[in-house]
Amino acid sequence: MSSKLRVLWLQSGGCGGCTQSLLCAEPRPLFDELRDAGIEFVWHPALSAESDVDALAVLESCASGQTPFDVLCVEGAMLRGPNGSGKFHLMAGSGRPLTEWVARLAVQARWVFAIGSCTAFGGLSASTPGNPLEACGLQYEGNEVGGLLGEAFVSAGGLPVVNIAGCPVHPGWVVDTLEKLALEGLAAADLDPLARPLFYAEQLVHHGCPRNEYYEFKASAGKHSDLGCLMENLGCQGTQAHADCHLRPWNGVGSCVRGGYACIACTEPGFEAPGHPFQETPKVAGIPIGLPVDMPKAWFVALAALSKSATPKRVRDNAHADHPVVRPALRKKHK
Amino acid sequence: MKRIQLGPFNRVEGDLEVSLDVADGHVVEARVNSPLFRGFEQVLVGRAPDDALAVVPRICGICSVAQSAAAAAALADLSGVTMPPNGQLARHLVQATENLADHLSHFYLFFMPDFARATYARRPWYADVAPRFAAVKGSAAPAALAARANFLKLTGFLAGKWPHTLALQAGGSTKATTPAERIRILAALREFRSFVENTLLGDALEVVAELDSEDALRAWAEGRPGDFPAFLAAAYDLGLERTGRAADRFLSFGAYDLLPAGVRQANAAVDALNAAKITEDTHHSWLAASPPLPPAQGETVVDAEKAGAYTWCKAPRYEGKVVETGALARLLIAGQPLAVDLVAKHGASVTARIAARLLELARVLPAMEQWVRNIVPGEPFCLPAPLPEEGQGIGLTEAARGSLGHWLSVKRGRIERYQIVAPTTWNFSPRDRDGQPGPLEQALVGLPAGDGVLPTIQHVVRSFDPCMVCTVH
Numbered sequence: 001m002s003s004k005l006r007v008l009w010l011q012s013g014g015c016g017g018c019t020q021s022l023l024c025a026e027p028r029p030l031f032d033e034l035r036d037a038g039i040e041f042v043w044h045p046a047l048s049a050e051s052d053v054d055a056l057a058v059l060e061s062c063a064s065g066q067t068p069f070d071v072l073c074v075e076g077a078m079l080r081g082p083n084g085s086g087k088f089h090l091m092a093g094s095g096r097p098l099t100e101w102v103a104r105l106a107v108q109a110r111w112v113f114a115i116g117s118c119t120a121f122g123g124l125s126a127s128t129p130g131n132p133l134e135a136c137g138l139q140y141e142g143n144e145v146g147g148l149l150g151e152a153f154v155s156a157g158g159l160p161v162v163n164i165a166g167c168p169v170h171p172g173w174v175v176d177t178l179e180k181l182a183l184e185g186l187a188a189a190d191l192d193p194l195a196r197p198l199f200y201a202e203q204l205v206h207h208g209c210p211r212n213e214y215y216e217f218k219a220s221a222g223k224h225s226d227l228g229c230l231m232e233n234l235g236c237q238g239t240q241a242h243a244d245c246h247l248r249p250w251n252g253v254g255s256c257v258r259g260g261y262a263c264i265a266c267t268e269p270g271f272e273a274p275g276h277p278f279q280e281t282p283k284v285a286g287i288p289i290g291l292p293v294d295m296p297k298a299w300f301v302a303l304a305a306l307s308k309s310a311t312p313k314r315v316r317d318n319a320h321a322d323h324p325v326v327r328p329a330l331r332k333k334h335k
Numbered sequence: 336m337k338r339i340q341l342g343p344f345n346r347v348e349g350d351l352e353v354s355l356d357v358a359d360g361h362v363v364e365a366r367v368n369s370p371l372f373r374g375f376e377q378v379l380v381g382r383a384p385d386d387a388l389a390v391v392p393r394i395c396g397i398c399s400v401a402q403s404a405a406a407a408a409a410l411a412d413l414s415g416v417t418m419p420p421n422g423q424l425a426r427h428l429v430q431a432t433e434n435l436a437d438h439l440s441h442f443y444l445f446f447m448p449d450f451a452r453a454t455y456a457r458r459p460w461y462a463d464v465a466p467r468f469a470a471v472k473g474s475a476a477p478a479a480l481a482a483r484a485n486f487l488k489l490t491g492f493l494a495g496k497w498p499h500t501l502a503l504q505a506g507g508s509t510k511a512t513t514p515a516e517r518i519r520i521l522a523a524l525r526e527f528r529s530f531v532e533n534t535l536l537g538d539a540l541e542v543v544a545e546l547d548s549e550d551a552l553r554a555w556a557e558g559r560p561g562d563f564p565a566f567l568a569a570a571y572d573l574g575l576e577r578t579g580r581a582a583d584r585f586l587s588f589g590a591y592d593l594l595p596a597g598v599r600q601a602n603a604a605v606d607a608l609n610a611a612k613i614t615e616d617t618h619h620s621w622l623a624a625s626p627p628l629p630p631a632q633g634e635t636v637v638d639a640e641k642a643g644a645y646t647w648c649k650a651p652r653y654e655g656k657v658v659e660t661g662a663l664a665r666l667l668i669a670g671q672p673l674a675v676d677l678v679a680k681h682g683a684s685v686t687a688r689i690a691a692r693l694l695e696l697a698r699v700l701p702a703m704e705q706w707v708r709n710i711v712p713g714e715p716f717c718l719p720a721p722l723p724e725e726g727q728g729i730g731l732t733e734a735a736r737g738s739l740g741h742w743l744s745v746k747r748g749r750i751e752r753y754q755i756v757a758p759t760t761w762n763f764s765p766r767d768r769d770g771q772p773g774p775l776e777q778a779l780v781g782l783p784a785g786d787g788v789l790p791t792i793q794h795v796v797r798s799f800d801p802c803m804v805c806t807v808h
Contacts, residue, residue, distance in 0.1 A: 011349070011350070012371070014804070015393050015396040015397075015498075015804050016348045016349060016395070017393070017395070017499060018396065020397050020498055021396070023440070023444075023483065024483070024487055024497070029476065029477040029481050030480055031471055031472075043345075044471075045346075045350075046345065046346060046445075047345075047346070047444060047470060047471055048345055049451070050345065051344055051345050051346070052341050052342060056343070079372070082639045088371065088372040088374075088639075088647075089370060091342075092344065092350045092368070093340055093341065094343075123393075124375075124393050125373070125378075128377070131377045131378050132377065132637050133372070133374045167393060168396060168499055223719055224506065224507075224509045224717045225507070225510070225511050225717035249491065250491055250495065250497075251484075251491030252484075252485070253488060253491040254488075254490065254492065254494070254495045254496045255495055255496065256495045256496065256500075257495070258491075258495055259494050259496065259500060259509060259510045260495070260502060261495065261502055264389055272378075278385070278386050278389040278501075279385055279386075279388070279501070280383075322511035322715065322716055322717070323713055
């Protein structure tokens with residue numbers, strides 16, 4: 001790769017939380033790490049010096065092809081409403097819909113990254129009855145390929161939109177993907193079928209779950225702050241959601257499940273409208289509808305019954321408490 | 336008279352446009368446009384009430400926890416539950432972590448880079464300030480980012496992650512702190528205190544928190560190493576203590592059981608808060624016309640072609656009057672002597688708003704250390720909070736940038752109405768039906784504008800630490 005990887009960043013129908021999360025990158029401070037990896041911002045709305053006409057000049061120069069840049073990172077859903085006008089977000093100072101800016105810039109970029117699930121799939125702005133936004137992702141609308149740029153879109157670098165999905169993204173997902181690109185490029189083989197980087201999307205949130213012992217014995221939490229497995233009652237989708245949240249901690253030490261609440265599968269299209277309350281597990285005849293991916297239902301039911309009957313008292317009692325009430329036994333001494 | 340459009344305003348959260356009517360090089364009238372609409376109040380309708388806890392944090396990536404806390408409070412109000420002491424302490428800690436981290440981000444990443452503009456190259460402080468605070472490249476950024484990231488590890492311990500946690504529930508916190516975590520949280524707080532004292536303030540938190548007048552502040556800052564003293568040197572050179580005055584009426588919903596709720600009138604009298612006196616007006620918003628409504632009866636119906644409208648933001652008013660909210664309001668209502676003195680001498684200003692954030696850091700961080708000590712591992716953190724099928728709830732809290740309220744009503748077990756009034760909705764509100772401009776619209780009047788002037792407008796806009804994505808939820 002030649003010289004610097006130049007990144008242009010735009011924000012639209014989102015909360016800005018992916019940038020806020022990105023700024024938590026560690027161990028090195030984000031700006032140092034990106035600089036030394038050969039990555040620089042052409043402009044970023046939350047970070048750059050240029051404001052007002054100076055900012056518009058940078059964007060216009062990029063959109064017209066005068067200033068070459070490598071990666072267009074977009075953060076936030078594309079708001080096409082009302083009535084297809086894009087008026088729900090006219091970029092300040094320009095009077096033009098953000099959707100128009102994104103479409104112009106996407107054809108100039110060598111690669112286009114959707115930062116966060118709003119940008120990838122529409123996220124919370126999309127697919128809710130009564131919501132007027134007409135929102136979509138860059139190349140998806142929920143599960144459907146299409147979105148703002150359309151199914152056929154391929155950036156100059158030869159890839160569809162790269163979906164760094166998550167609500168928010170983990171800072172490492174963005175930094176790793178940018179650094180891989182700067183190091184040796186990205187290929188279709190680096191992405192999963194939803195165009196998410198395999199770096200994090202070839203894992204399940206369940207992998208490395210700190211509550212795995214409770215999961216194995218189906219020792220389930222019954223209420224908030226219980227230590228037990230969150231899958232059976234409290235809505236956890238960690239066995240179905242693609243991400244490495246338990247192999248790569250959040251904010252140094254955390255994850256949703258470590259925080260005591262369900263994985264709501266925020267890296268998946270349509271997570272915003274699960275069809276049931278987020279913190280309740282839908283069941284039929286007492287069996288959760290959403291079983292672990294790759295798990296045959298009959299085996300799951302059989303194993304669950306078996307493991308429940310084999311649950312140690314320690315695991316069973318602790319599952320219903322907010323701190324361990326039974327400690328692991330000491331190893332017996334062999335004579 | 337000519338009209339100038341300013342935008343995009345970067346280094347604010349979300350998108351912002353300001354329209355200025357200028358005569359003789361000065362602003363005569365300002366109109367503030369929030370050009371992005373988010374539609375969250377519609378997204379919430381029809382969902383299960385507890386779903387608000389998953390949805391509302393995603394209104395805002397920078398005041399995500401404050402949104403959670405407001406929703407949890409509204410649900411607790413609906414349920415009638417009172418959370419246990421550990422739950423209260425955990426919530427205070429998570430909220431304070433976000434608020435103080437936001438103050439740090441605002442100072443280093445959003446606000447100070449404007450002093451590195453080349454237009455200031457001949458000022459006496461420029462040689463020190465510009466290389467330190469230049470956007471992205473400044474020498475202050477690495478240590479500030481590291482301090483912020485390490486401080487936010489408190490949310491990793493207490494709330495799973497930041498932003499967008501589901502740990503804050505009506506009945507307390509889903510995360511029970513373990514004895515080991517309690518010790519490690521105290522260590523993280525020591526690390527943050529060290530950065531704030533050695534790099535940002537240049538003195539002990541307790542010394543800064545006790546500064547009691549503008550004279551004391553200036554004497555303290557004189558020649559002192561530290562980023563806050565560096566700001567004060569530039570700000571006094573530019574007269575920013577006399578710049579950016581708005582209505583000088585202030586609102587706080589009260590924070591952490593430490594800073595009280597209240598309304599401070601222009602004559603400095605502090606009234607008790609009465610949330611029933613809050614209304615929202617849509618006269619100049621791209622929203623269906625209606626008389627000013629209390630949020631509990633509020634509507635958010637899009638009317639994108641409405642004549643005379645210029646923003647997606649509503650105009651909230653207290654007793655029909657314009658109020659400013661934020662750290663300065665919190666400290667004024669708490670009677671903090673330095674904040675009171677700054678405003679008594681000059682009215683609210685850029686300097687007063689920035690100083691208030693850093694004073695709040697000095698005041699709240701020691702309280703956080705005490706809250707951690709007060710946690711009793713083994714005692715409960717969360718109680719069940721069963722919800723009625725019908726009813727209403729109000730959740731009032733303070734985000735970093737000011738007062739945040741959620742008004743919820745539930746019918747047949749589903750959210751029937753959800754109205755949110757966010758801090759920047761107050762501060763960046765448009766005119767109302769009586770023509771009263773919002774706080775920023777007032778603060779910009781009289782400032783120099785046009786080609787070749789100093790970027791005073793940039794300082795004033797950012798002194799409010801606007802969060803536009805919340806504004807237009």
